[in-house]
Amino acid sequence: MSLAEPAALPVATSAAARPDVLKRLIVRFKASLPAYLLLLPSLVFLALFTYGAMGRVLVDALYQRATPKAPVRFVGLDNISAVLADPAFTGAVINNLIYAVGTAVPSIGLALLFALALSRTHAVNSALRAALFLPVLIPMVAASALFLFIFLPNVGLLDYYIGRLLPVLPNWLGDPDIALYAIMIITIWKNAGYYMLFFLAGLQAVPEDVMEAAHLDGAGPYQRLRHIILPELKPTFLFVTVIAILNAVTQVDHVFVMTQGGPSNSTNLVLFYIYQQAVEHYDIGKASAATLLTLAALMGLTALSFRTMANREGGP
Amino acid sequence: MLFSRRLMLGLAMAGTMAGALAFPALAGEGPTEVDLFFPVPVDGKLARDMGALIKEFNETHSGVKATAVYTGSYDDTLIKTRAAIKAGKPPAAVIMSANFLLDMQIENELTNLDALIKADGSTKEQFLGQFFPALQGNAVISRSVYGVPFHNSTPLLYINADKAKEAGLDPSKPPQTWAELTDWAKKLTKRDGDKVTQWGIAIPCAYDYCGWMMETLTMSNGGRYYNEEFGGEVYYDTPSMLGALTWWNDLIYKHKVHTPGATPGPAVSTSFISGNAAMMMLSTGSLTYVRDNAKFAYKVAFIPRNVRNAVPIGGASLIMPAGLEADKQKAAWTLIKWMTSPEKSGWWSRATGYFAPNMAAYKTPEMVDFLNKNPDAKTAVEQLDVAKPWFATYKTVPVRKNLEDEVMLVLNGKKQPKEALAAAQKAADETLKPYNAETSLKLP
Numbered sequence: 122m123s124l125a126e127p128a129a130l131p132v133a134t135s136a137a138a139r140p141d142v143l144k145r146l147i148v149r150f151k152a153s154l155p156a157y158l159l160l161l162p163s164l165v166f167l168a169l170f171t172y173g174a175m176g177r178v179l180v181d182a183l184y185q186r187a188t189p190k191a192p193v194r195f196v197g198l199d200n201i202s203a204v205l206a207d208p209a210f211t212g213a214v215i216n217n218l219i220y221a222v223g224t225a226v227p228s229i230g231l232a233l234l235f236a237l238a239l240s241r242t243h244a245v246n247s248a249l250r251a252a253l254f255l256p257v258l259i260p261m262v263a264a265s266a267l268f269l270f271i272f273l274p275n276v277g278l279l280d281y282y283i284g285r286l287l288p289v290l291p292n293w294l295g296d297p298d299i300a301l302y303a304i305m306i307i308t309i310w311k312n313a314g315y316y317m318l319f320f321l322a323g324l325q326a327v328p329e330d331v332m333e334a335a336h337l338d339g340a341g342p343y344q345r346l347r348h349i350i351l352p353e354l355k356p357t358f359l360f361v362t363v364i365a366i367l368n369a370v371t372q373v374d375h376v377f378v379m380t381q382g383g384p385s386n387s388t389n390l391v392l393f394y395i396y397q398q399a400v401e402h403y404d405i406g407k408a409s410a411a412t413l414l415t416l417a418a419l420m421g422l423t424a425l426s427f428r429t430m431a432n433r434e435g436g437p
Numbered sequence: 438m439l440f441s442r443r444l445m446l447g448l449a450m451a452g453t454m455a456g457a458l459a460f461p462a463l464a465g466e467g468p469t470e471v472d473l474f475f476p477v478p479v480d481g482k483l484a485r486d487m488g489a490l491i492k493e494f495n496e497t498h499s500g501v502k503a504t505a506v507y508t509g510s511y512d513d514t515l516i517k518t519r520a521a522i523k524a525g526k527p528p529a530a531v532i533m534s535a536n537f538l539l540d541m542q543i544e545n546e547l548t549n550l551d552a553l554i555k556a557d558g559s560t561k562e563q564f565l566g567q568f569f570p571a572l573q574g575n576a577v578i579s580r581s582v583y584g585v586p587f588h589n590s591t592p593l594l595y596i597n598a599d600k601a602k603e604a605g606l607d608p609s610k611p612p613q614t615w616a617e618l619t620d621w622a623k624k625l626t627k628r629d630g631d632k633v634t635q636w637g638i639a640i641p642c643a644y645d646y647c648g649w650m651m652e653t654l655t656m657s658n659g660g661r662y663y664n665e666e667f668g669g670e671v672y673y674d675t676p677s678m679l680g681a682l683t684w685w686n687d688l689i690y691k692h693k694v695h696t697p698g699a700t701p702g703p704a705v706s707t708s709f710i711s712g713n714a715a716m717m718m719l720s721t722g723s724l725t726y727v728r729d730n731a732k733f734a735y736k737v738a739f740i741p742r743n744v745r746n747a748v749p750i751g752g753a754s755l756i757m758p759a760g761l762e763a764d765k766q767k768a769a770w771t772l773i774k775w776m777t778s779p780e781k782s783g784w785w786s787r788a789t790g791y792f793a794p795n796m797a798a799y800k801t802p803e804m805v806d807f808l809n810k811n812p813d814a815k816t817a818v819e820q821l822d823v824a825k826p827w828f829a830t831y832k833t834v835p836v837r838k839n840l841e842d843e844v845m846l847v848l849n850g851k852k853q854p855k856e857a858l859a860a861a862q863k864a865a866d867e868t869l870k871p872y873n874a875e876t877s878l879k880l881p
Contacts, residue, residue, distance in 0.1 A: 187871065187874075188871045188872070188874050188875035189543050189544065189831065189871060189872055189875065190543075190545075190875055191875070269703070270707075273703075273704045273707055273708075274696055274698065274700060274704060274708075275636070275696060275708060275713045276704075276707055276708055276711045276713045288631055288632060289631075289632075292696065292697060292698030292699070292700065294701070295642075295698035295699040295700050295701070295704075295845075295848075295849070296697075296698045296699075296849055297845065297846070297849055297851070298849075381643070381644045382644075383643065383644055383699070383841070383842070383845060384642075384698070384699040384842075384845035384846075384848075384849065385842040385843070385845045385846050385849075385851075386842055397835075400512065400515075400516050401512075401832075401834040401835050401838070402832060402834075402835050403519075403540075403544070403832070
């Protein structure tokens with residue numbers, strides 16, 4: 122079919138072009154009809170539960186009521202500027218940035234380390250991999266409930282052991298200077314094993330012959346890592362980084378269970394801020410506006426990472 | 438042509454059948470079906486108890502078929518109720534945290550119960566008269582009844598009696614004033630050099646609990662947390678609250694008998710159970726937990742006073758969302774009255790540890806027997822004489838959080854009480870502004 126097209130085009134005169142194009146469109150549509158029909162159920166559900174909800178958020182973000190009894194009215198971008206002016210929101214964004222960097226870097230570093238150490242498959246390594254992967258299998262809510270007791274001031278597991286060494290016991294979740302880092306520890310503990318899987322898969326793709334050649338040429342372990350393994354793992358790094366940053370924005374179960382954003386908003390993350398606006402303040406307009414801003418940031422990030430990936434594939 | 442006619446016929450038949458399925462009420466007279474949303478703030482056992490309660494109701498009431506729907510925590514229950522109201526399918530009755538009622542009434546989300554009380558041939562005074570007076574403040578808004586108290590609590594002082602005796606204190610004469618409590622806490626704190634191995638007292642501070650404890654301390658210092666008559670005012674920047682927060686701050690940084698930082702409720706009770714804290718202030722709702730887990734003799738007492746004995750209530754009320762059909766309203770009202778009757782109220786109290794809001798419940802033989810066996814449960818009921826309503830304002834949760842965020846800074850040694858309370862007042866006034874704009878500041 123594609124071969125016939127270029128031949129047909131120069132022949133068609135301007136008068137006959139229209140029915141011809143129409144006909145071709147119909148033929149093409151008929152040919153792909155089964156495909157559309159097969160896609161229809163998922164399209165319906167996507168429209169209902171994803172795009173519908175997003176459209177609703179977009180509409181809700183434009184409306185606000187002045188006083189509790191007043192009707193909602195169109196306010197344009199007022200909600201967005203109100204969110205941007207809210208110190209709680211900027212605080213949540215800053216917390217989220219610290220949280221994203223502070224969880225992505227250590228968990229990716231640990232994941233790479235684990236993957237390098239356990240890349241060869243034998244019984245001991247399989248057992249160790251399983252052990253490192255275990256936290257991934259525990260639901261975040263359950264893990265948070267567990268850590269709640271590990272972090273208990275004075276009587277928790279952590280204070281029980283560290284307490285012998287320190288003069289003053291830290292109140293892990295009750296001190297605004299420490300709480301965010303305590304939350305970060307759980308995220309790293311939980312995600313490192315997951316990212317390790319990607320690196321293990323990435324390591325399988327490192328060409329065996331290149332490694333052998335390097336070995337024969339007298340390249341040491343460090344040189345092999347620096348000049349062969351790491352460059353080969355670049356796409357994996359990119360992918361895992363995107364996943365890690367998405368996780369940093371979309372995972373707030375532990376904030377919900379352990380701190381509710383406190384003390385004094387020190388562990389408030391963007392998604393939890395949205396929850397607070399919608400539920401505690403019952404301010405749908407502001408919650409929707411904050412959702413839109415978050416969505417825009419995430420979409421921008423995803424687009425950027427896809428472009429980088431595409432560039433890489435197209436380039437040398 | 439034929440095809441399409443058959444199709445139409447088929448569609449019409451399917452439509453009729455679907456209609457018959459969707460509207461069974463039109464097809465025949467069945468019991469009125471009502472949903473009851475209920476939260477479980479303590480533990481999973483309550484869900485089973487609720488199932489038993491509703492089963493008994495359905496067996497004794499043929500005209501109504503009630504279904505208990507578990508809806509998570511108090512906050513989750515509010516979210517789910519609001520979502521159901523927005524979707525046009527409100528549940529017929531909800532067990533709602535008592536301090537959310539005012540906010541819901543302001544948002545026009547509650548059914549006024551006055552007409553239903555009147556239809557029973559009763560008066561508001563007679564109806565409310567069944568319940569402890571302290572509970573009425575959170576059920577009545579603008580002189581109309583919007584909620585029926587279901588299970589309630591007050592804060593208590595829990596004392597590790599063994600440790601008190603060890604320190605030469607008499608647990609049968611618990612501290613009654615802040616001065617005595619400070620003295621007890623000092624004697625009960627054990628130090629190993631600079632390090633504290635046993636704290637004198639623990640007071641919880643996490644979102645929700647922190648506000649409740651601040652109201653407790655402020656009240657026993659003679660103050661009020663909010664304007665009980667009007668939802669647009671809170672009294673954060675006042676001498677009584679300043680005294681309360683300064684004392685709490687002093688327990689940490691001057692007397693060094695309270696662990697620094699904000700400690701959530703579960704951490705406080707674990708600390709008490711493990712013997713790390715010799716005294717704690719916590720809800721009566723934790724009494725069953727302490728009774729089951731403490732491996733030492735304990736004692737409960739009133740919250741000590743600085744100026745007067747006064748505590749806030751906590752707990753939940755039964756409400757009906759707005760926008761219910763008349764038959765559902767009637768059915769839900771039957772359910773609510775049954776659940777808050779003396780007998781059922783007492784049964785629920787014994788199962789959960791909350792106290793029964795219906796005063797007559799304490800005259801039932803089962804309850805008299807239970808209190809003889811568990812005299813500590815009596816203290817909570819006796820303290821009700823000095824109890825007052827739980828703070829409830831326009832946007833209760835954010836207004837409370839305005840205070841809690843500042844209190845947490847003080848407990849962590851990052852701010853002084855005076856400046857913290859001034860900041861809290863400013864933030865709360867800002868949150869309350871829209872409501873004041875259409876009430877107190879809407880002038881002719």
